[in-house]
Amino acid sequence: MTTVLVVNSGSSSLKYQLLDDAEQVLASGLVERIGGAGSIRHRGPGGEVTVDADVPDHRAALALMMRTCTEHGPQLAPDVVGHRVVHGGARFSAPVVVDDEVEAAVEELATLAPLHNPPGLLGIRAARATFPGVPQVAVFDTAFHATIPPEASTYAIDAGLAAERGIRRYGFHGTSHEYVSQEAARFLGHAGRFVVLHLGNGASACAVSGGRSVATSMGLTPLEGLVMGTRGGDLDPGALLHLLRTGMSVDEVDTLLNRRSGLAGLTGTGDLRDVLAAAEGGDERAELALDVYAHRIRGYVGAYLAHLGGLDALVFTAGVGENSPEVRARVVEGLGHLGPTLDPARNEARGRGARLVSPDDAAVPVLVVPTDEELQIARHALAVTAG
Amino acid sequence: MTTVLVVNSGSSSLKYQLLDDAEQVLASGLVERIGGAGSIRHRGPGGEVTVDADVPDHRAALALMMRTCTEHGPQLAPDVVGHRVVHGGARFSAPVVVDDEVEAAVEELATLAPLHNPPGLLGIRAARATFPGVPQVAVFDTAFHATIPPEASTYAIDAGLAAERGIRRYGFHGTSHEYVSQEAARFLGHAGRFVVLHLGNGASACAVSGGRSVATSMGLTPLEGLVMGTRGGDLDPGALLHLLRTGMSVDEVDTLLNRRSGLAGLTGTGDLRDVLAAAEGGDERAELALDVYAHRIRGYVGAYLAHLGGLDALVFTAGVGENSPEVRARVVEGLGHLGPTLDPARNEARGRGARLVSPDDAAVPVLVVPTDEELQIARHALAVTAG
Numbered sequence A, B: 001m002t003t004v005l006v007v008n009s010g011s012s013s014l015k016y017q018l019l020d021d022a023e024q025v026l027a028s029g030l031v032e033r034i035g036g037a038g039s040i041r042h043r044g045p046g047g048e049v050t051v052d053a054d055v056p057d058h059r060a061a062l063a064l065m066m067r068t069c070t071e072h073g074p075q076l077a078p079d080v081v082g083h084r085v086v087h088g089g090a091r092f093s094a095p096v097v098v099d100d101e102v103e104a105a106v107e108e109l110a111t112l113a114p115l116h117n118p119p120g121l122l123g124i125r126a127a128r129a130t131f132p133g134v135p136q137v138a139v140f141d142t143a144f145h146a147t148i149p150p151e152a153s154t155y156a157i158d159a160g161l162a163a164e165r166g167i168r169r170y171g172f173h174g175t176s177h178e179y180v181s182q183e184a185a186r187f188l189g190h191a192g193r194f195v196v197l198h199l200g201n202g203a204s205a206c207a208v209s210g211g212r213s214v215a216t217s218m219g220l221t222p223l224e225g226l227v228m229g230t231r232g233g234d235l236d237p238g239a240l241l242h243l244l245r246t247g248m249s250v251d252e253v254d255t256l257l258n259r260r261s262g263l264a265g266l267t268g269t270g271d272l273r274d275v276l277a278a279a280e281g282g283d284e285r286a287e288l289a290l291d292v293y294a295h296r297i298r299g300y301v302g303a304y305l306a307h308l309g310g311l312d313a314l315v316f317t318a319g320v321g322e323n324s325p326e327v328r329a330r331v332v333e334g335l336g337h338l339g340p341t342l343d344p345a346r347n348e349a350r351g352r353g354a355r356l357v358s359p360d361d362a363a364v365p366v367l368v369v370p371t372d373e374e375l376q377i378a379r380h381a382l383a384v385t386a387g
């Protein structure tokens, strides 16, 4: 039996999942508060355990994972390790086996993704040291979007500067958009023209045609596009100049855009459940935030409909997209003239797998497809090393 | 006979037009190189004359205009003067008669529009001094967009900060979008759901429903939205942070966004005729620039179709929109599935007034409507002072 360990490494946390080649999850878990007094939550064949432990760094996090597996199962001897890496830049348009040179390239890309690439690199380094001889595969959030045509990936700024500094639309959430669009194609029996809405803490829209990404809402960085938990998405570049000219520093603007924007900026909380509850209670700021959130999404659906030349399915995924009938209703309401409509009972019904939430005769079917980035990373890791 | 003088004042130039209440243009002209050795080009009943003269300031520009009118006609004794003012902020949602208090408010708004409001103010001050006792009416580029609903005008950033600093979508080119959508409604016999594309050196899209603006692509400043001559429109806010973090100053970023972006940034020239000629000659950068330009517009048409709930006409205006069949073709090509199509012969034919460029049976008519901001300002100036 071949097993794959999938590692999703954040700056102070590390998620892992062990899968076999039949795509069964053998174990999964999360190490938190790396850098000090941390803990592991591990789910294996014997159920879930939580253990506190000192976790000075990512290498210690993997050691803790190993120890926990030895004690509570399953036996951990992966044939390949797959890593989530956020930014692959212009260089990585597909998963790749990590060697020193790839590791150096991922490190260099940290200038483009200072918040996101360094933790991925920590995970890669720790895993290379922990599992010497085991192939490590880097799977990039940007790679699925490598097929976006130049007219959609080019920002209209000085071309020389853009080339020199790598400024173009890369897009993110690619592993999710790829997985979800493949599952949607399987569900529908054809890979047509889909708009996939990944609505989690981060959020992005993707136009997928024949299995390929042709447009997406995140750009050079994960700050562009839809309204998110704490990020605001699209913003007049002139607004940044205005803030910088009226006394804010670059660091303050950075904090504003990454942490004091989006739902959190509009309402005080970035958790969509809380925003929904507040709106229910008559809070006007929450109501406005939901309106802005849904309006932005509808604009992207319309834009992508224009680019795709037609729409064969609208697909919701991630925390909000999978779990909130209310947000789906707010989005799809007002899109009826473009084809997508909801069946209220189907939309309200809970479910686990890919499912239809539109009427059977909807002009454009609306689907909910639970995302599974770990599984997609495992598939890629296996495929790359099988060759 | 009532006459209106319309003044459109730039930092170093001043355009004027004299109209009567039957909307006939009695005279028009342009004073250039204000601040030194300038000149006036004046067109009156006797044809066109050009005169060189010293023009130290905007007051001198108006004096030169007066002198030229006295010498070459027509007699200049306006009953009202209408001024183009770019930014009306949250305060001015309609044209207003200028008094000291209004003048002070326009001056304050210069923090939001540092490039655009100060020259308008110079024109107002010069005209108040030159025509004492004549009512001066300020007509704001932002005013037509005051009807945009909150979900489309709210940026998803910290709400307190946004309120404090006036950060929201205002939109520009409002006088043009209003005039053009009214002419389109007159042409079609109904004020339905239009997308108006104002494509000049600056460029913006506007969704108009029942005569009211419900969405537009420019935002807090004229930097957002479509690809323009020297401005790039939409850009990942993270790209600005990236540039600022990798060594560019705020001034350099400002210059990049205002002058080294858009068609100029992508090709070296911001004049669309030159870009078309270069593309014709096989220049790949020019071809890409046109692709980016048209792709961006199509995205907005799709987004506004979503917001409008349907589309009753697509309307082209301004320098590019009125004069370039090729750009219209590049935009409308690929939108056929949404309704708009072109009749190639109509699209190529030259014409002066509002005209149809789609087949008679097009699902969505496509119009060319020449804009006339001076006329619209004159109408507003007359209407405001008639009351």
Ligand SMILES: Nc1ncnc2c1ncn2[C@@H]1O[C@H](COP(=O)(O)OP(=O)(O)O)[C@@H](O)[C@H]1O
Pocket: A199, A200, A201, A202, A229, A270, A271, A272, A273, A274, A318, A319, A320, A323, A324
């Ligand atoms: N039942 C629900 N209704 C509405 N929102 C939900 C629901 N369950 C989860 N969410 C939201 O999903 C978001 C997290 O999505 P998720 O995809 O897990 O995030 P991430 O982007 O971090 O992977 C949170 O804003 C949370 O409030």
Ligand SMILES: Nc1ncnc2c1ncn2[C@@H]1O[C@H](COP(=O)(O)OP(=O)(O)O)[C@@H](O)[C@H]1O
Pocket: B199, B200, B201, B202, B229, B270, B271, B272, B273, B274, B318, B319, B320, B323, B324
């Ligand atoms: N025949 C034409 N074909 C293509 N573009 C044209 C044509 N005539 C004018 N233009 C373009 O129109 C633009 C100027 O538009 P205009 O509306 O006059 O500008 P402004 O925004 O300064 O008012 C320029 O880029 C110019 O190249």
